[in-house]
Amino acid sequence: MIDSTQAAALTLTLPDGSQRTVAPGTMPSEVVKSIGERLLMAAVAVEVNGAIQDLVTPLRTSGTFRVLTERDATSLDVLRHSAAHILATAVRRLRPDAKIGFGPSIDEGFYYDFEVAEPFTPDDLAAFESEMRKVVAEKYPFVREEVSRAQAQLRFTDDPLKLERLSELGEDEIISTYTDGPFIDLCRGPHVPDTSRLKHFKLTHTAGAYWRGDSKRQMLQRIYGTAFFKKDELDAHLLRIEEARKRDHRVLGRQLDLFMMHQFSPGAVFWTERGTVVYNALNDFIRERQRDDFHEIKTPLLYNKALWEISGHWGKYKENMFLVLDNETGEHDFSLKPMNCPSHYLLYQSKKHSYRELPLRYVTFDVLHRNELTGALSGLTRVRQFQQDDCHVFLREDQITDEVHFLLKFILSYYETFGLTAKLKFATRPEVRIGSDEMWDRAESSLKTALEATGMEYELKEGDGAFYGPKIDFDVLDSIGRPWQLGTIQLDYSNPERFDLTYVGEDNSAHRPVIIHRAVSGSLERFIAILIEHFAGAFPVWLAPEQVRVLPITDEYNGYAEQVTKQLHDAGIRVHLDARSETLKYRVAEGARMKVPYMVVVGKREAEQGTVSVNVRGAGKEQKANSLPLDEFVSRVVKEDKSRTLTLEAHG
RNA sequence: GCUGACGUAGCUCAAUUGGCAGAGCACCUGAUUUGUAAUCAGGCGGUUGCCAGUUCGAUUCUGGCCGUCAGCUCCA
Structure with missing residues (x-):
């Protein structure tokens, strides 16, 4: 550790080029305050020579000095890491027996790992979240202290996981602790100034996680959450999760009848007729690209293990290979x-x-x-x-x-x-x-x-x-x-x-x-x-399992509908005729649910004029009457298919 | 593999504090002939994932197994 009392004064260069000279060990908060009281209110952390640190970590080096506010992307990590501490504060209040592990910020939010006798339940999660709101309301400052190894050991006598981490720290590393109200954590920081900075957050789920990600070590209980500076950002995040859930390929795969899995062959896919079309369309595309x-x-x-011995897989990858018994030798000498x-x-x-x-x-x-x-x-x-x-x-x-x-x-x-x-x-x-x-x-x-x-x-x-x-x-x-x-x-x-x-x-x-x-x-x-x-299941024409669905209005026009279907089919279009005696509304609704790109409705008008009325996917109830001559519709769909166009264009 | 949750009709989900397992959709039949996002009626459909145990009785309780899902990479 640098002996700050004897080091030379530090020179800080602000973004506008101006400079400040301060004594080593000065708190960034003092520098920020000297720039402006209001800036101090908005400050989340500072960046010194490109390295992020909080307002209560003593300055040790000269260089560029920049104040980070909520607008800076890196501030979000600081907020989330602080949120993890606030979570731990809440958990410790309600479950004093919980031993603390690590609590970092991650891409989507933050988590904290706890070692507890009984796993957390969803009810616990709700309780922790409301307790966190109390901690936030109590507005505890995050207090940083730099301590000796011996002092740190004393502070974490009840937390073996922290002691383990402590023992790994190098001799020359600064050991610091952060305290917010009743909770103290061995932590490098940085943190937001106080707990009230955390306003918009949510605990999302819990899961088991190995200590240090090592499956040989004990399993901890991890609580995941997310936090943002602005409410609309949190809302947008939760909406995105919801949107992703709606697009879940496992759900859409069933809904659109693309594939299934069966417990008799875990991890292997049964492609339905429709799914196989998609698979083959993709395959054809790649083949075409690689033709030249x-x-x-x-x-x-299937290969004899001799090959895997040469390749090195037998030694390094055997666990992941399906070995096959050779009846003649009685050994598992072959592998897929x-x-x-x-x-x-x-x-x-x-x-x-x-x-x-x-x-x-x-x-x-x-x-x-x-x-x-x-x-x-x-x-x-x-x-x-x-x-x-x-x-x-x-x-x-x-x-x-x-x-x-x-x-x-x-x-x-x-x-x-x-x-x-x-x-x-x-x-x-x-x-x-x-x-x-x-x-x-x-x-x-x-x-x-x-x-x-x-x-x-x-x-x-x-x-x-x-x-x-x-x-x-x-x-x-x-x-x-x-x-x-x-x-x-x-x-x-x-x-x-x-x-x-x-x-x-x-x-x-x-x-x-x-x-x-x-x-x-x-x-x-x-x-x-x-x-x-x-695509949220709405494939472009070239990938769609069913490209066109033909809907005669009444069975009086089944003849014309069959003619339309045949002409599309002969042109290489994947087309189905739905001439069931259901109402048109019903059949349109079903076609829409299956996300068929085009439904063509044919009745008296169309049969007389040799046209089709094109219903375009996604137009909903705003659907306009898109009447097109049959020949033109067929050639437009063919063109769209061949050119692998992403948008739907074959309509009037 | 490990931790936790879950497994009820093809699908989405009810119900049973241990006592006849139910709905909507889908499917089948009939009626209806419909102009663009769900017409009406009737019917079929279940060893409640599998195997044990406890019990007069188990879908419900207990154990094991199988499968599915969240996570097990983000590092004081």
Whole structure:
């Protein structure tokens, strides 16, 4: 710790360029107050040299000085972390036996972990929330104290989890505690000035969570909540959760009759006739995109463990593989493949390759099996059996930049077709890795060059790469702004060695290729889940299981309706005729519920004029009479289907 | 896998303080012939997830199993 009494005076540079000179150890609150009393009222925290700290942490360094108010994004983290302390304050009052764990702010709000004999119930949650309101009303200041290790140990004698954390702190670290009223916590801060700053919050749910995320340690009870500075922001957040719930692909999947799951095959999907249409439409799209520059192959699903020993999966990934009993040996010598990579290598290896063939891109839609933990399974997003739009590129090292550029463009334009936007993440060498530093230097710089050539912004994820090479990950944002990690481009220098892959170079000698692993959709199952939620079940025409539904007004016009249906069908449109003796209103309502893009109503007028009256999805009761000649409607739908248009345009 | 909650008709959900399990929708039949978001009537439909135990009696209570859901990554 710096001995502040003897250090030189600090110089603080404010955003307007003006400077203040203060003694080391001065509280930021004093500096803020000197700028303006009202600013002090609005201040949540300060930023010194880019590092956030609260108003009651002594200043120790010179540099830039900025006051953070509710308008600054980082202030929200401070508020939420303080909310976690307020939650703990409330819990301790009502359940004095609760031992405290960690209570950080997270993307969506905050949580606090407690060790208790009896798990919390929803009633407890309501009680904690109202107790929190009392703590807020009592307006306790968050008091910071810097203490010695021995003092800290004394303060947390009853909290073994805190003591454990304390024991891990380095010798030179400042140990601080924060107190709000009756509650004291070992905490680095920063915090808002007092508990009354927390106005708009809600406890959302509880769940078990392992201490330090380690399944070997004890299970704690975690309480999740969220907090905002403004009421409308909290309301908007809760509304977004509600909106996400309405879009839940598991609910829509049943409603729209797309797929089902069965307890006899947990984690595997039964695609209905309608769901299969969506699946195939997606598959056709990917195939079409990959027709020119890729080579589609199909490889076995079942392999002898010898392959997995070479690939290293037998040692590292066996838990996640479905092993198959070989009756002849009585051993589980075979396994369903959990990934396509090794099978692609085997095919590559089976013949000699010239440098002229490279880059060589193998793509596969084979079925994969991964034995995920039962508790990890969830709808279509986490399954045990799935297909990937998997690609392995074999290339020369000097082709990396061009190839990555090619794949980046390919992936981004793919997402664009669905109206999805992507954010890029560049992940570099992890601590545990294979290959020389020199190799990593080359790999990272090639990837980075290619990435920067796109001119797109990206986030650097240092140390997040695969153990065999750096990668670019694609975080896709759906229509309600939720991120999903989908595509990936991974450089691999390791497997060419393991599998002794070669190509014949210009010099007529054998060279080692590099491999790029590429996925665009991740798994097709999960991608469809995302699409269902992204479109809220209202697929564009090209993906819709049923594109047009024909509704004759009375059975007098069934003949014409059949003619209309046939003409659409012959044009390649997915069309159904609903000539049931239900009222038109009823049939329209049902078609709308199934989110059919177009319903065409035909009666006397249409039969006489050779037209259809087009009901467009989403127009609701505002539906106008969109009368179109049949031929024109058919060609418009065909065009919309072929061009994969996102909006509905085939109407008058 | 672990913690917690849940599992009743195809779906959404009632009910049973341990005593004949019910509604709406869907489905089937009939009537109705409808001009754009639910026409009327009747009917079919259940080993209350599975297996044990307690009990005169279990869908209800107890235990085990299976499945589903929330979470187990955010770090004083």
